[in-house]
Amino acid sequence: MRDTTKRLLAATAILALGLVPAAAQGSAEEPRAGGVLNMIAQPEPPMLMVGLNTQGPTLYVGGQIYQSLLTYGQNLEVLPSLAKAWTVSDDGLTYTFTLEDDVRWHDGEPFTSADVVFTADAFLREAHPRWRHIATTYVDSIEAPDEQTVVFRLSKPFSAFIYAFELSSFPVVPRHIYEGTDYRTNPANQTPIGTGPFKLQEWRRGSYIHLVRNEDYWKEGLPLLDELYFRIIPDSASRAVAFERGSVDVLRGGDVEGFEVRRLSGLPDAQTTTEGWEMYSPVVFLQMNLREPPFDDVRIRKAVMHALDRDFIVENVFFGLGEPATSPIASTTRFHSEDTVAYPYDLDEAKRLVEEAGLDAQAHPVRLMPLPYGSQWDRLAEYVKQQLEDIGLVVDIRGVDPGGWSQALSEWDFDVTFNFTYQYGDPALGVARHYLSSNIIKGTPFGNNQGYDNPRVDELFLEAAGAVDLQEAADAYAEAQTILTDEVALGWLFEMRNVTIMRDDVRNLVRTGIGVNEAMDEVWLDR
């Protein structure tokens, strides 16, 4: 009781104090320089070298150090970053980028087109699976006619190519540090050198990562902040408390559990947004192994879809932080189609389908492998087990650790599990990989692990990716979405809505479609 009263008093005080300056300065806010922004890196990243590791926290911290050629707005419009201008030839085969002048690496060396060519042709081709796929399939040559220009020539049109230059797909790395070395063991990975607005000052493992203002940043007068701290707080409840107490200003989506989001959003000095995830638009799906019974039968898969109440999942398991998904392509990205086969929650229909399929459930018990990412995923597994048992399946939950999950899925040794992946702005980059029969490969949990194989779908995805005309691509994707939902290639559950919670005096933090991974050069504090 006393605590609540104290908090209320504090809240009132903050409100009262906050009102005075706001009233004094009016609605047009003038950005102010200086200040320290405290954030959380959860979990602690293994390294900050974005070219070698693209996990969430690496991008979050590394995005302040490294930059890409382009970035993307919240409507996925293409925006300049290290490239100030770009042109695409009419045949869709030649992409010409003009780079910013006077950009320097953190060690003072000039940034030139040679760095970009090295990044694209050598570094990422070796170290980055997604770029390697694009480079080997579509890119004919990468040239630098002068210090400020880079030209990519493609062997065939690829409509998604312009979306391949985002931070996690194409971070530009310094040639003078990496050329001729073993990229993965280069000691410079521990002392990252980028072109970004902040430089690594100190990384105290298990405690914090401290970045400081890059005085020679190429954008005049920026960045506005002096220092960034990424605190490392392994316990979820402590992270929530850190925000409440004010020792942390920003909580990135996933930093705290869903029910904490609701509570912390309600704090008087907090502001929230679900923007800033448009480029990634993660879609959560049920992955069923199509190679073996019972999921080799499309009627069983349809029954599963009818048996799951996606509204219930979003509301009660994920605390409202999502939208039920109706298609493989997220509604926040391009080419999403509404014209798909829908599976309303209907247990009777589900039971009818199971009966029609004549399944001998006892002979084919199902191993359900929860995604080992925390309690919400465990609850999801419990809910799904219950629902599937209701329609007559026999389900056994097999808990695994992250390594075990990745391995089982990569080796196709699973019956059913959950997964979610980023969409990267264009279906050719983030969606097609789950359905192309050429991607039925072992070794990654993010391919076509369920073993879906439909030549028509392959054709449609290739046609769409190669289309120069956007309408043509949209038509092909629409047909693909109809087929995929009809055959239940995956059981799409919901589109995640990640919430960024921040102190109400933090300005300009979420400005683009990559959200908090964007360089925080224009972020400022109104305090």
Place this chain on the structure above:
Amino acid sequence: MSFLRLFARNKGAVIGLVILGTVVAIAAAAPLLYPEDPWRSVGRPLLPPFENLRFPLGTDMLGRDIAAGIAHGARVSLLIGLVSTSVAVLIGVGLGAVAGFLGGRLDDLLMRFTEFFQTIPAFAMAILLVAIFTPSIASIILAIAVVSWPPVARLVRGEFLTLRSREFVQAAVVIGQSGPRIMFSQILPNAMSPIIVAGSLMVATAILTESSLSFLGLGDRNMMSWGFMIGAARTMLRDAWWMSVFPGLAILLTVLAINLVGEGLNDAMNPHLRGRRA
């Protein structure tokens, strides 16, 4: 004085027995009281307790009935407590009896083996075993049994060491009874009281260990257990206290009851303590 009257002299033990009896009754009646699967969503999620008579203890985040979970969890807790203790007692009695009766090199060897297990922190070892054998009811029982037999072995060895030099044992040797026969028909019955007392207390420890394992997410994911309920609810303690408090109370009461009963058994069975409360 009869055993029952001795036992009844300890008020705490009687209270413990009443609580334990209630828990056993609930566990036995769970399928009748709550015929529905305790994992099933039956009501509105996060319903507070004492508001809706259908769900006297409220519902959890998926709308599962907490009361049903506690009733079905009692079955799991008691089952794991009893079975794992029986296994541990079997191992402990076997090794302890052989070591204490035969003595010599074999005794040394068996005791060093026992000490080897005693030097490893029990709970850490249980976690390790369950993680290696993947969590299931069998692996949990096995893990608890493996970490809890050494004290029994040492106790039984001590009893056997003292009893084997008694006259009745020597008499049995003289009339030509075989070693195993002497061990199990002469000495063991006389060593039973401390074993029963130790075993009853081990049931409580086993229930606690199972709850801790489930709390850490290493329980059998297909069985409702108290530890699991708390583990799942703990992060929401501030929003929905009833989800963790009721299963917590269930563990507390059950373990307390078993300890009280164990204490009562000890008082009643140990002749040295008979005058303690008089």
